[in-house]
Amino acid sequence: MNVFFRKRNPKFVKAASLAVMMLAGLLAAVPTVFAQAKPDPVALLKELDQLSDFSGKDFSAVFTIVTQKPGEKDSVTQARIFRRDTKKQFLILILLPEVNKGQGYLREEDNVWFYDPTSRKFSHSSVKENLQNTKAKNSDFTLSSFADDYAVTSMTEGTLGKFPVWILDLKAKTNEVSYERVVLYIRKDRTMLLKREDYSVNGRLMRTTAYPKYIELDGKLLSTQILILDEINKGEKSQITMAEQSVAPLPDKVFTKAFLEQVSR
Amino acid sequence: MNMVLPRIAARNLLRQKKRTILLAGAIAFGIMIVTLINGFAGSFIQNVSENFAYLMGGHVFVSGSEYTPSGKRISVIRDDSVIMKALEDSGQKWASIAKTSQATASLIFEGKSVSQNLTGIDITHSKMLKERLVLVKGSWEDASQPDAIIISQSVANKLNVLPGDKIVAQLQTVTGQNNVGEFRVAAISVDSSIIGSRMTYVQLEYLNNLIGLGKGEYMSLGIMLDRLDLSDGFATSLYTSMKGNGIQLFDRNAKQESTSTTPFQAMISEQNSETWSGTKYRVYTIDDVLSQARQIVVALDTASVAILIVLFAIVMIGISNTFRMSMYERIREIGTMRAVGVQRGEIRAMFLYEALFLALAGAIAGIVLALVIMGILGLFSFDPQSAIFLILKRGHLSFYLPPLRAIGNIAIIAVLTLVAVYAPANAAAKLAPAEALRTVK
Numbered sequence: 001m002n003v004f005f006r007k008r009n010p011k012f013v014k015a016a017s018l019a020v021m022m023l024a025g026l027l028a029a030v031p032t033v034f035a036q037a038k039p040d041p042v043a044l045l046k047e048l049d050q051l052s053d054f055s056g057k058d059f060s061a062v063f064t065i066v067t068q069k070p071g072e073k074d075s076v077t078q079a080r081i082f083r084r085d086t087k088k089q090f091l092i093l094i095l096l097p098e099v100n101k102g103q104g105y106l107r108e109e110d111n112v113w114f115y116d117p118t119s120r121k122f123s124h125s126s127v128k129e130n131l132q133n134t135k136a137k138n139s140d141f142t143l144s145s146f147a148d149d150y151a152v153t154s155m156t157e158g159t160l161g162k163f164p165v166w167i168l169d170l171k172a173k174t175n176e177v178s179y180e181r182v183v184l185y186i187r188k189d190r191t192m193l194l195k196r197e198d199y200s201v202n203g204r205l206m207r208t209t210a211y212p213k214y215i216e217l218d219g220k221l222l223s224t225q226i227l228i229l230d231e232i233n234k235g236e237k238s239q240i241t242m243a244e245q246s247v248a249p250l251p252d253k254v255f256t257k258a259f260l261e262q263v264s265r
Numbered sequence: 266m267n268m269v270l271p272r273i274a275a276r277n278l279l280r281q282k283k284r285t286i287l288l289a290g291a292i293a294f295g296i297m298i299v300t301l302i303n304g305f306a307g308s309f310i311q312n313v314s315e316n317f318a319y320l321m322g323g324h325v326f327v328s329g330s331e332y333t334p335s336g337k338r339i340s341v342i343r344d345d346s347v348i349m350k351a352l353e354d355s356g357q358k359w360a361s362i363a364k365t366s367q368a369t370a371s372l373i374f375e376g377k378s379v380s381q382n383l384t385g386i387d388i389t390h391s392k393m394l395k396e397r398l399v400l401v402k403g404s405w406e407d408a409s410q411p412d413a414i415i416i417s418q419s420v421a422n423k424l425n426v427l428p429g430d431k432i433v434a435q436l437q438t439v440t441g442q443n444n445v446g447e448f449r450v451a452a453i454s455v456d457s458s459i460i461g462s463r464m465t466y467v468q469l470e471y472l473n474n475l476i477g478l479g480k481g482e483y484m485s486l487g488i489m490l491d492r493l494d495l496s497d498g499f500a501t502s503l504y505t506s507m508k509g510n511g512i513q514l515f516d517r518n519a520k521q522e523s524t525s526t527t528p529f530q531a532m533i534s535e536q537n538s539e540t541w542s543g544t545k546y547r548v549y550t551i552d553d554v555l556s557q558a559r560q561i562v563v564a565l566d567t568a569s570v571a572i573l574i575v576l577f578a579i580v581m582i583g584i585s586n587t588f589r590m591s592m593y594e595r596i597r598e599i600g601t602m603r604a605v606g607v608q609r610g611e612i613r614a615m616f617l618y619e620a621l622f623l624a625l626a627g628a629i630a631g632i633v634l635a636l637v638i639m640g641i642l643g644l645f646s647f648d649p650q651s652a653i654f655l656i657l658k659r660g661h662l663s664f665y666l667p668p669l670r671a672i673g674n675i676a677i678i679a680v681l682t683l684v685a686v687y688a689p690a691n692a693a694a695k696l697a698p699a700e701a702l703r704t705v706k
Contacts, residue, residue: 070376071376071377172442174335174440175333175438175440175442175477176333176335176337176440176441176442177442178441178442178443179442179443180442180443198443200442200443200444200445201438201442201443201444201475201477202444202445202446202475204445206435206443206445232373232433232435232445233371233373233376233378233433233435234376235376
């Protein structure tokens with residue numbers, strides 16, 4: 001027999017009604033409570049920056065980038081990356097494709113040098129240039145600071161897949177950062193970037209980047225899979241996967257031209 | 266002047282036709298090779314400079330550099346009234362001027378993309394562009410539209426576009442921000458060269474808007490002169506005039522760190538080592554940019570002199586031996602001549618005349634032969650897309666032999682031949698008449 005049709009004690013019914021009303025009131029109050037819990041957007045950005053900041057530590061990993069272009073065979077680029085964020089240094093050594101093996105990028109402060117083992121010469125490059133023939137830019141492998149480079153113009157709530165997210169609309173503080181406007185989708189329950197949209201100076205969506213997989217390394221969250229979609233040239237996309245991550249200290253010589261020349265042989 | 270000896274010398278040469286032809290032929294071959302190298306070197310710098318002037322849109326250039334508030338250096342001319350005033354004050358004449366901005370862009374159309382150097386120029390009023398570009402599709406009228414783009418045939422083929430199609434350009438602003446623009450294909454031009462096919466023209470104002478420059482601003486002022494050789498004088502005069510007008514300038518005579526550094530590189534390196542406020546200008550010529558090409562010419566000329574010396578060292582040994590042989594063959598004739606009163610000096614002179622005539626005949630034949638070969642090579646037409654286009658003149662190999670160099674080569678040959686023949690001539694002169702007459706061959 002259904003319990004709801006059982007004859008009830010009036011006191012019990014009254015108490016139950018009161019409990020239901022209180023619960024309903026509580027539920028109604030939940031969004032308000034959450035709204036009050038809306039984090040400070042700048043603090044959220046700083047927290048996001050902190051997650052990928054290995055300042056004080058060295059970082060190395062192997063990145064594999066699979067690039068798809070319409071009408072072309074998928075290309076695979078593999079690179080070993082060494083980073084020392086404290087000194088704004090990185091060294092990217094190309095492992096694949098075989099034809100480009102030994103090529104490398106070395107960053108010293110704001111200078112990026114490209115090394116070609118065939119000519120044994122260094123040429124000037126930029127963090128804003130694409131890595132080889134991929135959709136990834138050299139800057140994608142460096143420490144970036146949203147909090148320093150961008151101001152938050154709006155912060156809204158939304159859902160990305162099954163995750164509730166904060167949607168932060170950012171505007172560049174200067175005209176020297178790569179993208180004038182960036183929209184970030186940050187997971188609410190645990191601060192991690194799930195998606196990023198990059199816009200041109202004249203407001204056109206240029207690139208969408210998704211960060212579906214993360215691992216925890218030394219208390220930091222690292223995205224181990226990144227999908228970059230070219231929104232201008234539709235159909236072009238790159239998938240970056242990361243392996244062999246390490247925060248073990250690296251010798252100083254790693255961030256030198258001599259080292260790049262030596263390992264490129 | 267006594268013409269008997271030269272006549273005898275000429276007759277002696279003609280008596281031994283086969284030998285004379287072989288010796289003169291050896292000299293002609295050597296001088297032909299050297300003349301061809303000289304001719305190639307002579308036109309090399311001219312062609313390279315003219316082709317670059319064509320591609321860069323000027324013989325003399327002015328560009329400006331300034332620092333952004335964050336310390337980034339950008340290339341821009343914001344107010345050109347000071348330059349224009351200095352240009353007027355310099356009192357020089359020019360054929361045309363072009364204000365341009367440049368950007369590297371990825372042009373995208375229906376999934377296909379190609380990297381191009383976009384040159385922003387006032388297409389509507391650019392006489393120079395209309396003279397230089399031959400349109401195969403589209404029209405200059407369409408090219409006057411604000412979002413017009415003129416692309417080369419090879420780019421049009423790669424993107425598979427026709428006039429009227431809208432293409433997307435992905436580029437960066439002067440401060441390095443990413444931006445996107447849309448252009449309508451207004452015209453398709455003939456590929457002028459492998460570099461020319463990478464040149465794409467758009468309206469200056471439209472490009473400026475995309476790269477973050479304002480109205481009236483641009484990156485480089487190109488000044489086209491009537492002739493290439495006027496560029497250095499023009500630039501010096503403009504530089505002095507600008508300096509006189511109190512404009513901040515990079516030193517035109519910046520010290521070169523090494524011989525492999527061009528004056529332009531020296532200027533850039535000077536720019537990298539200093540800071541300034543406001544806009545600082547640079548005046549440079551095609552020759553400053555291409556001075557390394559001049560070093561190629563010097564290398565070619567040096568090589569030609571080395572070849573000349575090596576070839577003629579071999580030829581001279583042959584000539585010297587041949588004349589020594591000739592002296593023994595004609596020993597009784599020399600004895601007879603001496604017996605009838607011909608002086609020692611005249612015998613020596615006779616041999617030297619023979620050598621001189623041989624050298625002149627060989628050298629002139631060599632130069633004529635080289636000119637014929639140059640003419641024939643000049644008839645071949647090369648693909649403007651080929652890698653050698655920079656050294657071509659309108660798709661053809663061209664040669665220029667400076668007259669003084671040709672005369673100099675002839676003089677060198679004459680002197681070397683005379684030196685080679687001097688010893689046998691002297692030996693012939695020293696022969697005792699009686700002894701010479703007694704000699705039985």
